[in-house]
Amino acid sequence: MSDLPTTPINFEDTATAFAGKNNEELKNAYNLFRLMQHEHLVNIGGRFTELAFKIGLPISYPIRLTIFEQFCGGETVEECKKPVRKLSKHGVHTILDYGVEAKQDEEELDLIAVTLNRNLELAKEDPDINIVSSKITGLVRFDLLEKVSSDNELTVDEEKEWERAKARVYSVSKTASDCDIQIYYDAEESWIQPAIDEIVMSHAAIFNKEKPIIFNTIQLYRHDRLEYLKELHKTAKKEGYILAVKLVRGAYMEKERARAKRLGYDSPIQPDKEATDRDYNAGLTYCVEHMDTIAFCNATHNQESCGLLAEMVQVKSTPNDHPHIFSSQLFGMSDHLSFNMAAAGFNVAKYMPYGPVKEVIPYLIRRAKENTSVNGQVGRELNLLKAEMERRDLIEVSEEEE
Numbered sequence: 001m002s003d004l005p006t007t008p009i010n011f012e013d014t015a016t017a018f019a020g021k022n023n024e025e026l027k028n029a030y031n032l033f034r035l036m037q038h039e040h041l042v043n044i045g046g047r048f049t050e051l052a053f054k055i056g057l058p059i060s061y062p063i064r065l066t067i068f069e070q071f072c073g074g075e076t077v078e079e080c081k082k083p084v085r086k087l088s089k090h091g092v093h094t095i096l097d098y099g100v101e102a103k104q105d106e107e108e109l110d111l112i113a114v115t116l117n118r119n120l121e122l123a124k125e126d127p128d129i130n131i132v133s134s135k136i137t138g139l140v141r142f143d144l145l146e147k148v149s150s151d152n153e154l155t156v157d158e159e160k161e162w163e164r165a166k167a168r169v170y171s172v173s174k175t176a177s178d179c180d181i182q183i184y185y186d187a188e189e190s191w192i193q194p195a196i197d198e199i200v201m202s203h204a205a206i207f208n209k210e211k212p213i214i215f216n217t218i219q220l221y222r223h224d225r226l227e228y229l230k231e232l233h234k235t236a237k238k239e240g241y242i243l244a245v246k247l248v249r250g251a252y253m254e255k256e257r258a259r260a261k262r263l264g265y266d267s268p269i270q271p272d273k274e275a276t277d278r279d280y281n282a283g284l285t286y287c288v289e290h291m292d293t294i295a296f297c298n299a300t301h302n303q304e305s306c307g308l309l310a311e312m313v314q315v316k317s318t319p320n321d322h323p324h325i326f327s328s329q330l331f332g333m334s335d336h337l338s339f340n341m342a343a344a345g346f347n348v349a350k351y352m353p354y355g356p357v358k359e360v361i362p363y364l365i366r367r368a369k370e371n372t373s374v375n376g377q378v379g380r381e382l383n384l385l386k387a388e389m390e391r392r393d394l395i396e397v398s399e400e401e402e
Contacts, residue, residue, distance in 0.1 A: 099353035212244035212295030221250030
């Protein structure tokens with residue numbers, strides 16, 4: 001266990017934040033985020049990229065050298081090993097995520113399950129990879145999840161498919177338990193989330209008896225999720241297992257609101273950012289207060305929430321590296337949070353997607369759009385990168401202004 005810090009974490013410490021980047025990598029990141037501050041370029045680039053792959057244009061190479069290199073570990077697990085080791089040198093672990101998603105064919109879904117099981121077995125032998133992440137839509141057909149979530153009656157064939165789907169996910173959860181490796185199941189769109197919750201929480205009840213293995217994700221940009229978190233905790237205590245959750249704000253806000261408006265139902269999304277921040281921090285506080293029976297990951301790029309976690313842990317005189325406390329940020333973003341928290345002794349991991357360039361394009365487009373839509377995200381990244389370049393006397397880059 002680590003000693004408690006005597007001073008608050010300095011998230012402006014760019015020397016620590018970018019210790020894993022050489023000068024060239026620092027410049028490349030700065031130039032990429034400069035481009036990403038232009039929302040119209042991101043939107044046009046995203047549409048062009050999707051179209052280019054559909055018609056077979058050879059654009060994989062330039063994408064790989066730019067946005068892919070910034071936000072993904074590689075195309076294969078083997079390629080991920082280099083960035084995984086670089087992170088490890090600075091006390092940062094890796095959450096390995098096979099970035100292929102939204103498949104419809106059962107053979108493809110079976111193949112993803114095989115890949116996840118292989119990744120869990122790999123993580124068992126690699127101390128730097130202690131978590132594997134997955135979307136349920138990488139294992140179960142989206143439309144089937146939607147029908148189950150709506151409580152509509154399934155056909156005979158769909159019932160059989162649902163049983164096969166549940167068995168497929170169960171095989172992954174069981175492998176995680178057998179390998180003693182945590183698996184984080186992502187939250188997705190609200191209209192398929194009930195089926196996801198059903199699967200994930202049934203596995204948590206089985207495999208989280210002794211330690212947290214199966215993590216469900218709670219999206220606090222939904223106005224009902226704080227209460228849902230508390231209900232999950234009550235159920236877990238009653239049934240005698242550890243509740244394990246990944247706390248996030250959310251990633252489908254515009255999509256959720258547009259669908260609610262189109263179909264004429266109340267949006268599940270919070271009315272504003274302040275409400276989201278309030279519920280996120282309330283959820284984080286609840287988890288800290290009940291950390292004896294809740295394991296949680298503070299998965300956020302919000303500096304206030306990271307500072308709040310550090311303060312609460314210190315007030316409770318809890319070791320920073322308590323096994324029920326983890327923090328995570330996406331690979332390629334918010335290094336000022338990840339590296340400085342790791343330096344203070346917290347359990348920190350970078351969420352590292354990998355996979356063929358063509359297959360991870362949906363993920364990359366979301367990351368680019370997220371950085372333009374989240375208030376201040378690009379500006380914050382640029383200011384920190386610029387400050388570090390100035391500290392290193394890279395004046396030829398830091399003088400660039402628009």
